[in-house]
Amino acid sequence: MDKMRALVKTAPETAALLTIPIPRCGSRDVLIRVKAAALCGTDLHIYDWNLWAQSVGISLPLVMGHECCGDVVAVGDAVTTLRIGDKVACETHVPCGECYQCLNGQQHICSNLKLFGIHINGCFAEYALLPAMCARKIPREISYDIGAVMEPLGTAWRAAQETRVGGANVVVLGCGPIGLFAVASALALGAAKVAAVDILPARLEMAKKIGAHMALNALSDQVGPAIQSATKGYGADVVIEASGSVDALKQSFQYLRKGGRVALIGLPGKPLSLDLAKEVVFKEAVIIGIHGRKMFETWTQMENLLVSGKLAVESMLTHVLPLSLWQEGIALAKNGQACKVIYHP
Ligand code: ZN
Numbered sequence: 001m002d003k004m005r006a007l008v009k010t011a012p013e014t015a016a017l018l019t020i021p022i023p024r025c026g027s028r029d030v031l032i033r034v035k036a037a038a039l040c041g042t043d044l045h046i047y048d049w050n051l052w053a054q055s056v057g058i059s060l061p062l063v064m065g066h067e068c069c070g071d072v073v074a075v076g077d078a079v080t081t082l083r084i085g086d087k088v089a090c091e092t093h094v095p096c097g098e099c100y101q102c103l104n105g106q107q108h109i110c111s112n113l114k115l116f117g118i119h120i121n122g123c124f125a126e127y128a129l130l131p132a133m134c135a136r137k138i139p140r141e142i143s144y145d146i147g148a149v150m151e152p153l154g155t156a157w158r159a160a161q162e163t164r165v166g167g168a169n170v171v172v173l174g175c176g177p178i179g180l181f182a183v184a185s186a187l188a189l190g191a192a193k194v195a196a197v198d199i200l201p202a203r204l205e206m207a208k209k210i211g212a213h214m215a216l217n218a219l220s221d222q223v224g225p226a227i228q229s230a231t232k233g234y235g236a237d238v239v240i241e242a243s244g245s246v247d248a249l250k251q252s253f254q255y256l257r258k259g260g261r262v263a264l265i266g267l268p269g270k271p272l273s274l275d276l277a278k279e280v281v282f283k284e285a286v287i288i289g290i291h292g293r294k295m296f297e298t299w300t301q302m303e304n305l306l307v308s309g310k311l312a313v314e315s316m317l318t319h320v321l322p323l324s325l326w327q328e329g330i331a332l333a334k335n336g337q338a339c340k341v342i343y344h345p
Helices: 041-048 051-055 144-148 150-162 177-188 201-209 223-230 246-255 276-281 297-308 323-334
Strands: 003-011 014-021 029-038 067-075 087-090 127-131 135-137 169-173 193-198 214-217 236-241 256-264 286-289 319-322 341-344
Touching: 003 323, 014 323, 029 087, 029 144, 041 051, 041 323, 067 127, 067 144, 067 150, 087 144, 087 150, 144 150, 150 177, 150 236, 150 256, 150 297, 169 177, 169 246, 177 193, 177 201, 177 236, 193 201, 193 223, 201 214, 214 223, 223 246, 236 246, 246 256, 246 276, 319 323, 323 341
Parallel strands: 169 193, 169 236, 193 214, 236 256, 256 286, 319 341
Antiparallel strands: 003 014, 029 067, 029 127, 029 341, 067 087, 087 135
16 A cells, blocks of 8 residues: 555646555654645635745646645654654645754744645645644644644735734735634634635635624625724724735725734735825834744644634534545535635645
8 A cells, every 4th residue: 555646737728636656654743644625715726826926936747735734654763752642734835944943933934935735746636745843743632523623724824923912903805714713713713703805705705603793704895994983983993904816905004903913814916006104104003924933832732722622623624525626625615615624634
């Protein structure tokens, strides 16, 4: 038994479920039997081979997927932190361990960062290989499906945490999975009010279901006035931008009160112009870019809260499919019907 099924991006125009060799453990690696893997917007970009995918240094063929959870089935000679049988969730950011950032507590933005499922083979497969340091042991109480979304959840969690949402009026722009995870995180961190903004009714329904106090449709509602009136005319204390829309990014600053805080997670497809004097300098806006999770403080906090039940995200895992139905999962994610699609390889 040395072969496995894997979803491989084989060429710019094609992806296919193939039978390929199971990867072999290097001395610092662990081999993981993948039990659940979640589909992310990044996977859709790679599948479509859009301009972003073409620009980030991907070499094909590539096993797709980077959000997963499973059991360790083999460990390299030099691995002392994990054992066969450990349940692990995977950190996508693979740091070098030697650069300035790595040596100064910022491994998640390593200068030589490699990304699982983007620069190295990923997890839409029966088995996945990662450096042991990127496989985070999690307790048995956390299900494989939840373990598979700890990676995107951690990004959203960190945005809410770094913007200090406790007691704050928060606006979340974009209600894809990351935006919805940000709504859940803001609520878990004690936000006073959370307004969620999107253009798809199904996503706004989900935002309400998980506890957003307001769900505003940017196409049909007067979002700015609604936020003003919900905040006594001051504007939002915190805006979490998770849409990547250039218009939404500009509006982030319009919705923000003076002295407020903005977390940027969404990736705009093009440069944008902003009236910095008005929207940032005179407003004293604090802008925080969020590229993934702190390694591993964010993971520790998420694990604690998931186990205690204070952070609940089950309802966002809307579709669970065998990997053989990968095309169906992509279609569900693209048409906005699904929040999070989980594959069981
Ligand atoms: Zn580094």
